[in-house]
Amino acid sequence: MVTFWVAAFIFVTVGIGLIYTVIRFRRKPGQGIPKQVHGSTKLEIGWTIVPIIILGALAIPTVMTEFYISEPPAGDQLTINVVAHQWWWEIEYPESGVITANELHVPVGTTINVEMTSNDVIHSFWVPKLAGKMDIFPGKTTSLWFRADEVDEYFGQCAEFCGESHVWMKFRVLAEPISEFEAWQQKQLADAAKPTTPEETQGASTFVAKGCIACHTISGVLGAAGVIGPNLTHMGGRGTIAAGTMEMNQDNLREWLSDPNEVKPGNIMANSPMSLAYTNPNFALTAEDINNLVAFLHSLK
Amino acid sequence: MASIAGALRRPTSPTGLWRWMTTVDHKKIGVLYGVSSFLFFLFGGLEALIMRVQLARAGHDIVSPEVFSQLFTMHALTMIFLGVMPLSAAFFNLMVPLMIGARDVAFPRLNAFSYWVFLFGAIVLQSGWLLGGSPNVGWFAYAPLTSSSFSPGNGMEFYIVGLGILGISSVAAALNFIVTIINMRAPGMSLMRMPVFIWMTLITSFLLITAFPVITVGLIELYFDRTFGMNFFNSAAGADVVLWQHLFWVFGHPEVYILILPAMGIVSEVLPTFSRKPLFGYPVVVLSGITIGFMGWAVWSHHMFTVGLGPIANSVFAITTMSIAVPTAVKIFNWIATMWGGSISLKTPMLFAIGFIAMFVIGGLSGVMHSVAPADAQQQDTYFVVAHLHYVLFGGSIFAIFSGIYYWFPKASGRMLNDRIGQINFWLVTIGFNLAFFPMHFLGLDGMPRRQYTYQSEMGWDLWNLVSTTGSLILAIGILVFLHNFFRSLRHGEIAGNDPWDGRTLEWSISSPPPEYNFATIPTVHGRDAFWEEKYGHDGMNVPASVEASNATEEGHHGIHMPSPSYMPMIAAIGLSVAGYGLIYHFAASVVGACITLVAIFGWAMEPPAEPTE
Secondary structure, three states, X not given: OHHHHHHHHHHHHHHHHHHHHHHHOEOOOOOOOOOOOOXXXXXXXXXXXXXXXXXXXXXXXXXXXXXHHHOOOOOXXXXXXXXXXXXXXXXXEOOOOEEEEOEEEEEOOOEEEEEEEEOOOOEEXXXXXXXXXXXXXXXXXXXXXXXXXXXEEEEEEEOXXXXXXXXXXXXXXXXXXXXXHHHHHHHHHOOOOOOOOHHHHHHHHHHHHOOHHHOOEOOOOOOOEOOOOOOOOOHHHXXXXXXXXXXXXXXXXXXXXXXXXXXXXXXXXXXXXXXXXXXXXXXXXXXXXXXXXXXHHHHOO | OHHHHHHOOOOOOOOHHHHHXXXXXXXXXXXXXXXXXXXXXXXXXXXXXXHHHHHOOOOOOOOOHHHHHHHHHHHHHHHHHHHHHHHHHHHHXXXXXXXXXXXXXXXXXXXXXXXHHHHHHXXXXXXXXXXXXXXXXXXXXXXXXXXOOOOOOOHHHHHHHHHHHHHHHHHHHHHHHHHHHHHOXXXXXXXXXXXXXXXXXXXXXXXXXXXXXXXXXXXXXXXXXXXXXXXXXXXXXXXXXXXXXXXXXXXXXXXXXXXXXXXXXXXXXXXXXHHOOOOOOHHXXXXXXXXXXXXXXXXXXXHOOOOOXXXXXXHHHHHHHHHHHHHHHHHHHHHHHHHXXXXXXXXXXXXXXXXXXXXXXXHXXXXXXXXXXXXXXXXXOEHHHHHHHHHHHHHHHHHHHHHHHHHHHHHHHOEOOOHXXXXXXXXXXXXXXXXXXXXXXXXXXXXXXXXXXXXXXXXXXXHHHHHHHHHHHHHHHHHHHHHHHHHHHHHHOOEOOOOOOOOOOHHHHOOOOOOXXXXXXXXXXXXXXXXXXXXXXXXXXXXXXXXXXXXXXXXXXXXXXXXXXOOHHHHHHHHHHHHHHHHHOOHHHHHHHHHHHHHHHHHHHHOOOOOOOO
């Protein structure tokens, strides 16, 4: 921010100088040839030194901050592993074993250490209000740390172009009081809610029968142990669908399941041959299937 | 031997299309460069307009995300490699021999070759639009998004082969200008008497021949990965994908100075002429240019502050980046000091040159903001960067190029561009440009990422995007006004005469347009601002002496032996593009193309020298 005001000040100063020069020395009728000045060593030295001083002053806090943000401060830390996929976020809490997607629940006031790697191309983890961005690479691990000091919902998104649906690779950080965070973790570790209505029960069997289980895990549903797509065990409890693309509700779920490629162009659920429900006509979802799936998934609080 | 010589007879037809296709005259080649690159510039602008219309409102779907990705990739490639670079090359070609008092460049046929390779390379790069899809990974093309599994199809091949061929053109042209500038200056024109534009051309040429090999290595590695399944950028096989980023930006940052140094050169000619004062601090301006050229090699990782290179690397590159602001600032102060105490005439070239300074200051300052690495971790990949780079490349390079067009059009064509329309042109472009790009600073600081084909209304980005789109349309109208002025003036413009601006450098001492041989007698140079001193004496103390003494009198063509036209450069270039398509589709075509090029080079070497005219 200081840089901005320094820059603004320099711009105004130079701008005024420029405009003043142009107006003051504008050619007047009948004016002869002006004095042919070739330069001035004193001025040259002066206006070389002034920028050096300004930039030197800027360099000191730059380097200090650079070192400050590179290592998390000592003390209590929570590590979260993030695996970036085209185009969603897999989130793992190694201490408790919780696996979720597209939402980082964090205890307020705690230093969060995020360890990141990518499953495919380069992505970048960015929660503007909490920290600068850090790129995520396949085949290696990068990390960053942040601390949310207020209970709030923070918006995050992928900041490195990663293909067609780069824009739909969002996430949220939910900073909660420590007790709420613990309760949330306990809930995540439990199996999925049992279906209660006939539609939900039908939805659960459709989920298995149409091959969704090849990519998605729902613990508590027999055979649903795929690891290619997001873990859906508590999907209905998340705030958004399809990595922050839409709010979680039944209508949006229906829209998403009806035409995932429309919502998120190029995603593998709509296009990969592994995704039988969308690429193999024998497994195509009927309107009834979709209704049942919506009921089932939405019930997985 | 006689029969070979017969088959290799050089073309003589002095008229029509064939004359343009076989020309080796640096002025005609300059015009060819200028016209073709301006067409590409318009095309790149059209791509930008489509994107701006798409982003005018949240959720607009004028084009699909796939097409949008191709648009932003090709917009950057078109503007950089087919717009600004060859527009600079047009000025190099047109002006360098005239400004150093030479009759042509050192290697006229190589010069023609550079142009044709540029044109065919550009066609290869653009042909993706018609042949199944252009590259869609951004101009920086970060691995592994470029691998055959994430980018199937031929889009990336057009990128690889197109840029590879364009690199050949750039290196050939750069070598030509280095040799020309070092060896062919008029007697008396020592290095420190060269016009600053010539200095900047020289520095740019050195950057070109050193930067392009780096990207070429990267392109070849990428081609091998995609075509032969090698593992330069395959992380599954243990490669570090950051390698590509280093290769790309070690090229990419000097490239930025390749785009801006010629612009600085143009402005350094225009400001003194329209202030009627010599450039303030000439040696310092030259030295700053050289420093910028060198330092351009030491800042590439500032494009990679979010890669996680560690605090030491980030700090070092932050400091080198900040230090490059010093010579840049020094240049700006010297330009303003040039105007100080002068007698300023606000003709269109001068307006664009002053506009350049103002816009470039904004772009330079936002650049310094980026050099603060921790702050850049927020700004990186947002619209703030888009604003910054356009203030440097449009507000900088393109403003200077317009200044140069208005300044030198009379010399090249013999007619003036209309000044009144020029003023309208300037104000429309300036207002449109600032409306289009200044709001992007706000959008970027508000977190709008680049390269998103749409955004959601609840982000609150609608207003500034709409303003930006409106600005881009005004800017487009400004460009149309320029086209109108160009075509109108070409036919009806006021006759320029030799020296319409009371110029300072040698090109103004000869007729407009210059004769084929440029200088009937090679001038002798006695100081900087050679022609000014010839007119007014040293420091303007003397009464004009015998102005235009040497060249005003028509000496005719006697004894001036100019190189004859040749069709070999064009054939060699065609061969290269055939070979390039072969790399994309079938290697047999590469063999054929390589043979065509070889035969043409052989013919080039064996061509009989032209008969002396008399």
